[in-house]
Amino acid sequence: MPTLTLAHERLPGVTVITVRGELDATNREQLDDYVQDLTDARLVFDLSRVPFMDSSGLHVLLMCEVRCRRAGGSVHLAAVQPLPARLFEITGVLANVPVHPTVEEAVTAALGRAQRSV
Structure with a gap:
């Protein structure tokens, strides 16, 4: 089973989840359990250290x-x-989930969206 390391940091208004390792059917449940424990409505996933992801990771x-x-x-x-x-391009995920070049840009976008919806 590929090793998956998960961590999170709560910032004002958003939580950043850092994922490290290959994400596939052998460890998708680990990520699923981890995010289930977070009650935050605004999440940023830092995927900078995820070299591979299959459809089961995408599903989570x-x-x-x-x-x-x-x-x-x-x-x-x-x-x-x-x-x-x-994988995101082939499956059309990019049409529904915003993807940003950096964590900082993702956090800014998440907070900007939160401020507009208030």
Whole structure:
């Protein structure tokens, strides 16, 4: 099983989740359990250290996005590596989930969206 390391940092109005390692069917449940424990409606996923992701990892991110949207929030993806970016492109995820070059830009966008919806 590929090793997956997860951490998060709560900032005012948004939580940044840092994911490290390959994300696939063997460890998707670990990410799913981790995000289930977070009650924040605005999340940024730092994917800068995720060299590979399969559809099961993508599914976890999309279900998280649905849950956040229902709570009035959003999910933003940051620093996506080439292979996961290709998966997002092929599946059409880019039309529904914002992707940003850096974590800082994703946080700014998440907070900007939060401020407009208030």
